[in-house]
Amino acid sequence: MKQKLLILITIFFTTSATICLGQNSGGGKELKNNMQNAKAEISNYNTACYFALEGDKDLAFTYLKQAVYHDHFSNVNDIENDSDLKSLHNAPLWNTLIKAIQENLTIKNKSSRSFVNNPVFFNTNALITPYRENISDDEKIAGLSKLWSEVKYNFVNFDLVPHLNFDSLYLAYIPRVKQTVSTLSYYKIMIEFCAQLKDGHTNVYAPDELDDEFYARPLLRSRMIEGKVLIVGVFDSVLEKQGIKPGMEIITVNGLAVKEYATKYIMPYQSSSTQQDMETRLYEYSLLGGSLKEPIKLELLDALGHKKAYTIYRVKPEERSKRLAVSPFEFKILKGNIAYIAMNSFVTDTATRAFSSNFKEISNANAIIIDVRNNGGGSTPYKILSFLIEKELPIQSWWARDYQPYERAAKHNQNFLRGVSILNSVGKSYYSKPVVMLTSSRTYSAAEDLVAAFKSLKRGIIIGTATGGSTGQPVVIGLPGDGSARICTIRDMLADGEDFVGKGIQPDKLVAPTAEDIRKGVDAELEAALRYLSAK
Structure with a gap:
C-alpha cells in the first residue's frame, strides 16, 4: 500500500471575511495556467x-465535489452565503452538494461527541491530582508513564534526537522518581527527564505552589557575551547602590566558576533545541534562578579588573516579571526617516493592532527596522507581513504526525499531515521600501515563525545572531501533584521546506554585541542595520 499524504493548505485571511479571498477577474485563467504547470497550491x-x-x-463543481467528498467540507452556512459561488446555486448539482455538506456536518458533530474527543479522556482527574508536599509513589510513576506515553505518540521531533532510546530512558527514570522524597524533588527529576528530548517546546512545569522554589530570580539580567557571562541589566536600586552595573563579569556563583556552576546545576534541567538556545537558557534565563529562600553569592569583575564579592537575593517570579516588563510594541522614527519598530511580545495581539494603527505613519518612512530580538513568542502575527508584500505568497510549510492505529496493525507506514501557509497582501497600499529584521537567540517560538515567514518572502535582510531554533504547537497535559507538561506536535519550516527547528534561522549579516558595547550602552545590531540602510 502506498503511503498517503494529506496536503493541507492554510490561507491567512487579511482582506476579506469570506472563505475565498481576493479573487478578481482573470483569476480562473491564471489558476488554470498554474495548474497546467503544476504550480498551483490551493485548497479544493x-x-x-x-x-x-x-x-x-x-x-x-469538479473541485467543489472534491472539497465535499474528499476534504469533508461541513460549513453549510459559509457555502450558502459565499458570494463567489452564487453562479452555481441554480445548477441541479448544487442542492445535492448542500445535502452532502449537511451530512458531513452531522458526522462531524457526532464525532465531536465521541469518547476520544471528550477532554477528560486524555486528562482524567485520576492522573491530575491536587498538590501535596509529597505525592505518592504510585502518582509519581503514573506521571512519568503518562508523560512517556504522550511523548511517544505526539512528539514530532524524534528525528532530531536519533541516538535517544526513549524507552530505555523511561525505564531508567522509574526508580529515580520512586526515590524522590517530595513533590519538589519529583518535579526536578521530571524536568530532567523531559530535557533529554532537547526541544524547547517540550517541557515539564512544576506546580504553581512551587513557583518560589523553581522560578524565583534576582532583579538583574545576565548574558553570555564574547565567552564571558556579563550583567546586561540591573533593575533594582539596592543592587545599583551596591555598585552592580551592566558590563560587570560574573566570575563565580556560590563559590563555583560560573560555567562550572551552570553546567552542574542548571544545564541538566534545560529543554533546549540548539546550542544558542542552551546558552541563552543557561546564562540569561536560568543561571540565577532557584529558591526564594536562598541567597546568591557572586564574585564580579568590573571593567578595570577589580573583583568584589556580593550577596544578592531573589524575588518572586511575579514581582520580577512586573519590574522587567516592557511594552509589546515600540515605534519611533530614527535619523534618515527610518521607522524603528520593536515587537517584544506576541502573547497578546497588541503588537499587531499597534502596527496596523500606525501603518500610515510607518509607510511614510524611507525604510523599516523590525526588532524581534527580545520576543519569546505567543501567537504569530503574520498579518504584519501582509503590509510588506505586493501579492499572495507562501510563507511557511509544516508537517505533523498522523498516527493511525489500524495502519500500524496492518504493518503499513504511518502517515503525515503536511501543509503550506499562504499570505495575502493588503493590496495597493503595501510598503515596498527596504526592510531589515533584527534577531537573536532570544527570538523564539511565534517570533521565530515571523522571521521564517519574512525570510521565505525574501522581503529584506536579517541582521543579528541566529534565532533560538524552536517553534511548534504543543499539546498540554496535566500531571499528578497539579503540575503540567507540553509536547511539540508540529514541525514548522520555511516555505521551501528548509528546516530551522534544531538549527535556528541564520542572519544574512552576523552582528553580535561585544563586552565593550554592553558597557557603553551601544546597540551593535541596530547600528549595523542603520549603516546598511544608509548605504542603500
Missing part, C-alpha cells in the same frame, strides 16, 4: 471559488 474549495468567478461551472 478555493479552487472552486476561482473557477466559479471565471464562469467555468464544470471545473468549479
Whole structure:
C-alpha cells in the first residue's frame, strides 16, 4: 500500500471575511495556467471559488465535489452565503452538494461527541491530582508513564534526537522518581527527564505552589557575551547602590566558576533545541534562578579588573516579571526617516493592532527596522507581513504526525499531515521600501515563525545572531501533584521546506554585541542595520 499524504493548505485571511479571498477577474485563467504547470497550491474549495468567478461551472463543481467528498467540507452556512459561488446555486448539482455538506456536518458533530474527543479522556482527574508536599509513589510513576506515553505518540521531533532510546530512558527514570522524597524533588527529576528530548517546546512545569522554589530570580539580567557571562541589566536600586552595573563579569556563583556552576546545576534541567538556545537558557534565563529562600553569592569583575564579592537575593517570579516588563510594541522614527519598530511580545495581539494603527505613519518612512530580538513568542502575527508584500505568497510549510492505529496493525507506514501557509497582501497600499529584521537567540517560538515567514518572502535582510531554533504547537497535559507538561506536535519550516527547528534561522549579516558595547550602552545590531540602510 502506498503511503498517503494529506496536503493541507492554510490561507491567512487579511482582506476579506469570506472563505475565498481576493479573487478578481482573470483569476480562473491564471489558476488554470498554474495548474497546467503544476504550480498551483490551493485548497479544493478555493479552487472552486476561482473557477466559479471565471464562469467555468464544470471545473468549479469538479473541485467543489472534491472539497465535499474528499476534504469533508461541513460549513453549510459559509457555502450558502459565499458570494463567489452564487453562479452555481441554480445548477441541479448544487442542492445535492448542500445535502452532502449537511451530512458531513452531522458526522462531524457526532464525532465531536465521541469518547476520544471528550477532554477528560486524555486528562482524567485520576492522573491530575491536587498538590501535596509529597505525592505518592504510585502518582509519581503514573506521571512519568503518562508523560512517556504522550511523548511517544505526539512528539514530532524524534528525528532530531536519533541516538535517544526513549524507552530505555523511561525505564531508567522509574526508580529515580520512586526515590524522590517530595513533590519538589519529583518535579526536578521530571524536568530532567523531559530535557533529554532537547526541544524547547517540550517541557515539564512544576506546580504553581512551587513557583518560589523553581522560578524565583534576582532583579538583574545576565548574558553570555564574547565567552564571558556579563550583567546586561540591573533593575533594582539596592543592587545599583551596591555598585552592580551592566558590563560587570560574573566570575563565580556560590563559590563555583560560573560555567562550572551552570553546567552542574542548571544545564541538566534545560529543554533546549540548539546550542544558542542552551546558552541563552543557561546564562540569561536560568543561571540565577532557584529558591526564594536562598541567597546568591557572586564574585564580579568590573571593567578595570577589580573583583568584589556580593550577596544578592531573589524575588518572586511575579514581582520580577512586573519590574522587567516592557511594552509589546515600540515605534519611533530614527535619523534618515527610518521607522524603528520593536515587537517584544506576541502573547497578546497588541503588537499587531499597534502596527496596523500606525501603518500610515510607518509607510511614510524611507525604510523599516523590525526588532524581534527580545520576543519569546505567543501567537504569530503574520498579518504584519501582509503590509510588506505586493501579492499572495507562501510563507511557511509544516508537517505533523498522523498516527493511525489500524495502519500500524496492518504493518503499513504511518502517515503525515503536511501543509503550506499562504499570505495575502493588503493590496495597493503595501510598503515596498527596504526592510531589515533584527534577531537573536532570544527570538523564539511565534517570533521565530515571523522571521521564517519574512525570510521565505525574501522581503529584506536579517541582521543579528541566529534565532533560538524552536517553534511548534504543543499539546498540554496535566500531571499528578497539579503540575503540567507540553509536547511539540508540529514541525514548522520555511516555505521551501528548509528546516530551522534544531538549527535556528541564520542572519544574512552576523552582528553580535561585544563586552565593550554592553558597557557603553551601544546597540551593535541596530547600528549595523542603520549603516546598511544608509548605504542603500
